[in-house]
Amino acid sequence: MRRTAPPRPLTAVLALGLALGALTACDTGDTRPPHPPGGLTAQAGSATSVHVMWESAAPADGVTGYQVFQAGRLVRELPADKTMVDVTGLAPQTAYDFTVRARDAAGNRSALSAPARATTPAARAEDHRAPTAPPATTGRAEGPRAVRLEWAAATDDTGVSAYDVLQGGIRIHTTGPGERATTLTGLQPGTAYSFTVRARDGADNSSPDGPAVAVTTPPDPAQGPGTAPGAFTATASPGTVDLAWTPPDTGRPTSEYQLYVNDRPVTVIQFGSGAVPAGRASYRLTTTEPAGTLWTLKLRARLPDGNWGAFGEERRITLPG
Structure with a gap:
């Protein structure tokens, strides 16, 4: 399986992005705070934890992170792409109030969100039996x-x-x-x-x-034709996985696709100029993973503007021996 070059460390990318954002904000004299996060909810997950969620900020707000408070005390700080968190170490049978505020690259902080309250249930000593799965x-x-x-x-x-x-x-x-x-x-x-x-x-x-x-989800008429590869299939054989799909209608032949396995990018599939599929596309992966390994696969195409399109259908397979 051919893999793409390793990405730059996430911490370095984030640090650089924050630094550049701060310089830009200083140059433009940005003193306008973001809007407070909306849609805050809090739900007890166990006797000692609460799951807190909120809506993503609008792109125009330029949010770079969020701060989560419990009764006015800062308990977590998160990057802008995280809009949920589990707050742990709580006491059973106790009501907790949570608020969240947003922060931008210039250091401006929003007002606190409207509060959300959750009450943890009673603790159950020596409970090691899991619930049944929801049946449908x-x-x-x-x-x-x-x-x-x-x-x-x-x-x-x-x-x-x-x-x-x-x-x-x-x-x-x-x-x-x-x-x-x-x-x-x-x-x-x-x-x-x-x-x-x-x-x-x-x-x-x-x-x-x-x-x-x-x-x-149906296509959005305002966005034109769908960008996801269609009719994606994955067939496992000993040592190989055969993929096939219908290229999306992007206005020109699509020669590059990104494959994810178990929600992680593993390779970029590239077709040479003389081999770009006009109809059904196919690709064979080789693998040394042990029999019984579960894979979830999904694929997306590189669009003419250089961005990645939407993912097509996910496929789940079990590798045979």
């Missing part, structure tokens, strides 16, 4: 950037305390124990997503994932 999940698109999910209740000997929604194996949302549905926003138009739901109890035991549900 359904989903539907609600426009180009939103999906509505619904699931059936899980069971637990001490009671479910929260439900976690995962996309591509990563938790993106948490709801309360009495909720059986949620609307996820901020998604990409014309993109296929796979979601699962798992349950947690007051001792922070997590269930297995419930059944996955696939939902594809």
Whole structure:
């Protein structure tokens, strides 16, 4: 498998970005604070933790980070791409108030958000039994950037305390124990997503994932044709994985694709000038991973403007022996 060159260290990139942002802000005399974060919610995940979430800032605000407060005390600082956090080390059966504020590159800080309150449940001593998985999940698109999910209740000997929604194996949302549905926003138009739901109890035991549900958001007419590769397939054989897809309509032949395995970029697939696929494209990976390894694969194309397009459908495979 050919891999791309390693990226620059994230800490160095962030430090450089913050420094350049600060210089630019100083040069322009930026004294205008960002807007306070909106949509703040807090949900107890266990007897000693609370999951806090909020909406991303508008790009025009130039936000570089967030500060999370509990009862006026700073408990976490996060970069701009993080809009959720688990606050741990809390006491059972206790109400907690949280607020968040945004910070830009010039050091301007927003006003605090509206507060959100959560009450941790009682601790359950010696509880090592996880809840059952939610037995069913359904989903539907609600426009180009939103999906509505619904699931059936899980069971637990001490009671479910929260439900976690995962996309591509990563938790993106948490709801309360009495909720059986949620609307996820901020998604990409014309993109296929796979979601699962798992349950947690007051001792922070997590269930297995419930059944996955696939939902594809419709294209946004304002953005023109979809940019995601279509009809993506992945077929595993001993030592190889064969990929195939339909190139997106980008206005010109698409010669470069980025492949992700288990939500990490692993290679860039490039076709030479005389081999750019006009119809169905294909590519073969070689692998020495052991039999039984689970892979989730997704693909996106390099657009004519140099940016990466939307991801196509995710595919899950188990490598054979």
